[in-house]
Amino acid sequence: MTSLKRILLVEDSAKDIELTMAALKEHHLANEVVTARDGVEAMDYLLHRREFAAQRPESPAVILLDLKMPRMNGLEVLAAMKEDRDLKMIPVVMLTSSREEQDLVKSYQLGVNAYVVKPVDFQQFLVAINSLGFFWAVVNELPPRKGITKAFA
Amino acid sequence: MFANGTGLALVALGGLVLLGWGFDFEILKRVFPGLVAMNPATAIALGLAGAALWYSRPSGSKENATKSRARVAKACAAAVVVIGALKLTGLWLGWSGGIDQILFQGALRGAAGSVPNRMAPNAAMICLLVGFALLLLDIKTHSGRKPFEFFASTSALLSWLAVMGYAYNAPSLYAMTIHIPMALHTAVAFLLLSFAILCARPMGGLMGVIMSKAAGGHAARGILPAIFLAVSALGWFRIMGERKELFSPETGVSFMVIFGIALCSVVVLWSAASLEKIDVKRREAEKSLEAANAQLEDRVQQRTMELTLANSELKNEMAARQKSQQALAAAEANFRTLVEQSLVGIYVIQDARFVYVNPRMTEIFGYTAEEFASRPGIDFIAPSDHAIVNNNVRQRLKGGVPSVRYQLHMIRKDGTTVDVEAHGATAEFKGRTAILGTMLDITERKQAEEAIRQLNLALEQRVAERTTQLEIANKELEAFSYSVSHDLRAPLRHVAGFVDLLSNEMGESASPKSQRFVKVIADSAKQMGQLIDELLVFSKMGRVELQEKVVDANQIVAETIAALKPDTEGRNIIWKKSELPTVKADPALLRQVFVNLLSNAIKYSGPRNPAEIEIGHEENDDETVIFVRDNGVGFDMKFADKLFGVFQRLHHADEFEGTGVGLANVRRIIQRHGGRTWAEGALGGGATFYFSLPKTRNGI
Numbered sequence: 001m002t003s004l005k006r007i008l009l010v011e012d013s014a015k016d017i018e019l020t021m022a023a024l025k026e027h028h029l030a031n032e033v034v035t036a037r038d039g040v041e042a043m044d045y046l047l048h049r050r051e052f053a054a055q056r057p058e059s060p061a062v063i064l065l066d067l068k069m070p071r072m073n074g075l076e077v078l079a080a081m082k083e084d085r086d087l088k089m090i091p092v093v094m095l096t097s098s099r100e101e102q103d104l105v106k107s108y109q110l111g112v113n114a115y116v117v118k119p120v121d122f123q124q125f126l127v128a129i130n131s132l133g134f135f136w137a138v139v140n141e142l143p144p145r146k147g148i149t150k151a152f153a
Numbered sequence: 154m155f156a157n158g159t160g161l162a163l164v165a166l167g168g169l170v171l172l173g174w175g176f177d178f179e180i181l182k183r184v185f186p187g188l189v190a191m192n193p194a195t196a197i198a199l200g201l202a203g204a205a206l207w208y209s210r211p212s213g214s215k216e217n218a219t220k221s222r223a224r225v226a227k228a229c230a231a232a233v234v235v236i237g238a239l240k241l242t243g244l245w246l247g248w249s250g251g252i253d254q255i256l257f258q259g260a261l262r263g264a265a266g267s268v269p270n271r272m273a274p275n276a277a278m279i280c281l282l283v284g285f286a287l288l289l290l291d292i293k294t295h296s297g298r299k300p301f302e303f304f305a306s307t308s309a310l311l312s313w314l315a316v317m318g319y320a321y322n323a324p325s326l327y328a329m330t331i332h333i334p335m336a337l338h339t340a341v342a343f344l345l346l347s348f349a350i351l352c353a354r355p356m357g358g359l360m361g362v363i364m365s366k367a368a369g370g371h372a373a374r375g376i377l378p379a380i381f382l383a384v385s386a387l388g389w390f391r392i393m394g395e396r397k398e399l400f401s402p403e404t405g406v407s408f409m410v411i412f413g414i415a416l417c418s419v420v421v422l423w424s425a426a427s428l429e430k431i432d433v434k435r436r437e438a439e440k441s442l443e444a445a446n447a448q449l450e451d452r453v454q455q456r457t458m459e460l461t462l463a464n465s466e467l468k469n470e471m472a473a474r475q476k477s478q479q480a481l482a483a484a485e486a487n488f489r490t491l492v493e494q495s496l497v498g499i500y501v502i503q504d505a506r507f508v509y510v511n512p513r514m515t516e517i518f519g520y521t522a523e524e525f526a527s528r529p530g531i532d533f534i535a536p537s538d539h540a541i542v543n544n545n546v547r548q549r550l551k552g553g554v555p556s557v558r559y560q561l562h563m564i565r566k567d568g569t570t571v572d573v574e575a576h577g578a579t580a581e582f583k584g585r586t587a588i589l590g591t592m593l594d595i596t597e598r599k600q601a602e603e604a605i606r607q608l609n610l611a612l613e614q615r616v617a618e619r620t621t622q623l624e625i626a627n628k629e630l631e632a633f634s635y636s637v638s639h640d641l642r643a644p645l646r647h648v649a650g651f652v653d654l655l656s657n658e659m660g661e662s663a664s665p666k667s668q669r670f671v672k673v674i675a676d677s678a679k680q681m682g683q684l685i686d687e688l689l690v691f692s693k694m695g696r697v698e699l700q701e702k703v704v705d706a707n708q709i710v711a712e713t714i715a716a717l718k719p720d721t722e723g724r725n726i727i728w729k730k731s732e733l734p735t736v737k738a739d740p741a742l743l744r745q746v747f748v749n750l751l752s753n754a755i756k757y758s759g760p761r762n763p764a765e766i767e768i769g770h771e772e773n774d775d776e777t778v779i780f781v782r783d784n785g786v787g788f789d790m791k792f793a794d795k796l797f798g799v800f801q802r803l804h805h806a807d808e809f810e811g812t813g814v815g816l817a818n819v820r821r822i823i824q825r826h827g828g829r830t831w832a833e834g835a836l837g838g839g840a841t842f843y844f845s846l847p848k849t850r851n852g853i
Contacts, residue, residue: 013643015650015651016646016647019654067639097640098639118646120642120645125650
């Protein structure tokens, strides 16, 4: 536990980013939060492309993924990740406004790890974010490192 | 026969005697020399009597001849009577001359010397008797007697007496004292004549009895000659014996009497025996006849019975036949009427021609029956269908197909084509094979079918269009609700979030008014969030696919009550739950129905302590009706219709919270199951909500 892993927040709405950051901050989660503004940016980050090329290569502890985004939406990101040998083991939590059944079904079909509907009530939102962060960033045990994974593959 | 023969013989005898006198042949006059000769008058009388007998013979057919012959006979008989009467009258009056001396006077006188040949008085008497007998031959008295028989019998006895006189050599018997005796052949001739007269009319008379074939006749024929001959013979033996003095007159009489008695006894016994034999034979014959009769009667009776029976059977049969013929005729008339008045064309085809068509056929095609019969049947069929018709006819004639039914086109007299449906069956018509069938003008039906087909096509096209439209609308609706779900909620969250952040930022220092404003904004945002959620659920209820299963309503109710536990916290609620049936429904949606109804019941019975909530059901033939009843605040029945509308509420949000979507969801779900929803209640008197689920369901 020398260094806490990052949380990747993929969210197109600045307001939501602000509210989410506020919620995370409220509960003193020490993990570094990286934001991506849409699916394309998220994939760039994960694959160290373009502006993220120089970044330290490290998988996030969890990806909080919005569903509805410009360019590449959450489901497309999820699908792309599950296609990638390295990325498919990273836990992904859908964090979205919608409780549409079709989205739920598709997400689980694509192998999402959790699906959370953002409550309208801010207090409830705080509770939700807190639980999420605590669980995925602290409690949850991550898969082994890349090298070992490769040995198994 | 005997009478006729005797008649002719006597005529001949009379003739011969006269010839004897005429030519002086002694043998002809007296037969034996020394005996008395027959007087010529006697000879004439004998000849006349013989002629009378000959002419009075009964004879057949020719009446005129018979009558004239009878007249001759009567004349001859009268002449004989006259001869006899004249002689007797002469004797009585003492005439010396007479009828017997008219002929051959010289010969008569010279021959016998002193005693002239005269006609004997007994001969004259016999002449008289014989004449009467011949005259009265055909006379019958009222009592049925025949007088001629008396005269003939008497003459026979007198003649026999004379013959006996010669036989016994007793002249007193043939000669009357001073008179000349009767000649032997005269006596024999008179005897024969008398018998012949008796035999001339045997029917019903004395001779009839003697000649009869019955037992009496048989006995008479045996006894009479025996007595005549035997008694005469006895007398002769006695006289001979006495004359030769073989025995005294007393002995002679005794012998005669004894032999007479013996003879009579033998004759009587013989005839009795023969009568007995005949009688026995007759009785046997009668018996066998009786038996035969009885047998015959039996057979007649049996035969009669058989005939009666056969007769009655025949009668029954005839009645039955008549009845069945009448029935047949009636049936035939009925069928004829049916055929003639049928709304369907009926035809008979024989030798490929319409040999019979009913009036309806002429109506359909415009041809008369004669026109139909005048051309080959194929001419009335549209050329395009010739092949079909020929094939059908071939198959039917082959015997493989007893009847066929098909549609074809035929041609009317005006040249237009008519669609018909024809049915034909092989049958017998007037003793020969024919096709019997019906024809239906289906032009209208065809047109109607075509119209329906067009309509269907148009309808299908419209349905397809409409379906596409609906699909598009549905897609749009989905997109809309999806968008609502995401895009409408996001700003709300932002409002709520930032208001919260704002209130934190303001801290305790903010004015109470500001704090209230911030709270109102937060509550409103929260309420709008709820509304959006409910609306999305309601929209979803109309779109999701039903997944019906057989579900146990009891289980769903129990689960729902358990799920609503948080709402009943601190409440005193009496649950009255009766056993519910299993129903066919989408379990998730049915759960939603119970959630809405039970949460309503809990909510609106809030003011009651204890609250009573009853869940039950009623069954009818085609529905299961489930109800939820509470003793809550109830509602005014005026607004019963509004209850199930979206966002329709009968209470203020201050009183009971809620969005007004719950019952609308219930109605939508139940409608999608093909059921009904309704409610009963009274203001302050509780409410009952019913929904029904059909037991069998066709479509949605």
